[in-house]
Amino acid sequence: MLGRSRLPFVLLAVAVTCAVAQDVPPWTEDCRKSTYPPSGPTYRGPVPWYTINLDLPPYKRWHELMADKAPALKVIVNSVKNMVNAFVPSGKIIQIVDQKLPGLLGNFPGPFEEEMKGIAAVTDIPLGEIISFNIFYELFSMCTSIITEDKQGHLLHGRNMDFGIFLGWNINNHSWVITEELKPLTVNLDFRRNNKTVFKSSSFAGYVGMLTGFKPGLFSLTLNERFSTNGGYIGVLEWLLGKKDAMWIGFIIRSVLENSTSYEEAKNILTKTKILAPAYFILGGNKSGEGCVITRDRKQALDVYELNPKQGRWYVVQTNYDRWKNPFFLDDRRTPTKMCLNRTTQKNISFATIYDVLSTKPVLNKLTVYTALMDVTKGQFETYLRDCPDPCIAW
Numbered sequence: 001m002l003g004r005s006r007l008p009f010v011l012l013a014v015a016v017t018c019a020v021a022q023d024v025p026p027w028t029e030d031c032r033k034s035t036y037p038p039s040g041p042t043y044r045g046p047v048p049w050y051t052i053n054l055d056l057p058p059y060k061r062w063h064e065l066m067a068d069k070a071p072a073l074k075v076i077v078n079s080v081k082n083m084v085n086a087f088v089p090s091g092k093i094i095q096i097v098d099q100k101l102p103g104l105l106g107n108f109p110g111p112f113e114e115e116m117k118g119i120a121a122v123t124d125i126p127l128g129e130i131i132s133f134n135i136f137y138e139l140f141s142m143c144t145s146i147i148t149e150d151k152q153g154h155l156l157h158g159r160n161m162d163f164g165i166f167l168g169w170n171i172n173n174h175s176w177v178i179t180e181e182l183k184p185l186t187v188n189l190d191f192r193r194n195n196k197t198v199f200k201s202s203s204f205a206g207y208v209g210m211l212t213g214f215k216p217g218l219f220s221l222t223l224n225e226r227f228s229t230n231g232g233y234i235g236v237l238e239w240l241l242g243k244k245d246a247m248w249i250g251f252i253i254r255s256v257l258e259n260s261t262s263y264e265e266a267k268n269i270l271t272k273t274k275i276l277a278p279a280y281f282i283l284g285g286n287k288s289g290e291g292c293v294i295t296r297d298r299k300q301a302l303d304v305y306e307l308n309p310k311q312g313r314w315y316v317v318q319t320n321y322d323r324w325k326n327p328f329f330l331d332d333r334r335t336p337t338k339m340c341l342n343r344t345t346q347k348n349i350s351f352a353t354i355y356d357v358l359s360t361k362p363v364l365n366k367l368t369v370y371t372a373l374m375d376v377t378k379g380q381f382e383t384y385l386r387d388c389p390d391p392c393i394a395w
Helices: 004-021 063-087 092-099 101-105 112-123 127-138 177-185 232-240 249-259 263-272 334-344 351-358
Strands: 043-046 049-053 144-149 155-162 186-193 196-204 212-215 219-225 279-284 291-296 301-306 315-318 368-375 380-386
Touching (some): 101 127, 112 127, 144 219, 144 279, 144 334, 155 219, 155 279, 196 249, 196 380, 263 279, 291 315, 315 334, 334 351
Parallel strands (some): 049 186
Antiparallel strands (some): 144 315, 186 196, 196 212, 212 219, 219 279
């Protein structure tokens, strides 16, 4: 896997490639307005809803969804295999994944292993490749998350899911291969028990962890990757070597969404639980002041940055860099996000204006798969597939 300490150098190389492949910049623009309801060239389309019945045995929960999405999942799995085989033409890596990975990883916690086995069975994709699909979200996502509080103390949570960097650039249509192949796999999920919603999520079919979701009336939660030399690849290696005392980050979010009963309980778990990869957890609640960014290394929380409307902090923004450090100069989504929120003002914050912010380049970029909007108090959850027409920066 790619060492996180090399990220700036790789981004610089990709920047040069993209500068040649695309029109001359601007890759940035003034704050967008009137982009909601979504339409036009930045809107790819709606995201379908599926129900996941938690009363079913884990092996069967995903069968209906995966029967629909098996062809799209095979496309992306084959793309990843082709990339791996391009670097190791002997096919040995894929052979190890297919034959050895399930045994090397051992038992996953909770229902996740049985769920992945069920997905493998219904899609006719080897279990090792389904496990790999569920692992690489620990390593390759770059996102923007926002929590806002209006003048009445009402919270809204929005995010752009950016995914697929370093996983193949298509020079013909100026897009990331995996980013484009994830769009047909993007789904909204209504997890239900006893015919009642437990939580809702935006996810990718075939992935049993969660990256974006909310528990109606209680809290909302998104995950952003945090780059670190002590990164997720080290946690995965430790897991392979038998040290299984940490949680996979997609699985801990799924567990919190499914089982936690309050903002404070969720915050406590996300702050204290040992995890395989460094991360930012962006957590929103249901009343004034309940919003924070939890900056995590693998063993502990380094920082909890909270809303404080009494001191004028009516929003928190998180991309993929620690808030007390400057973002990498080729990947500054933080500055335009904050600038556009400040121009919007607290009194005008809404789904529409948050969508405008998340539609402004480079917050919207070639990696953006979808935009999600969540209102915990009103129980509203919306997800939209995105495009970023040229000129548009690669991340």
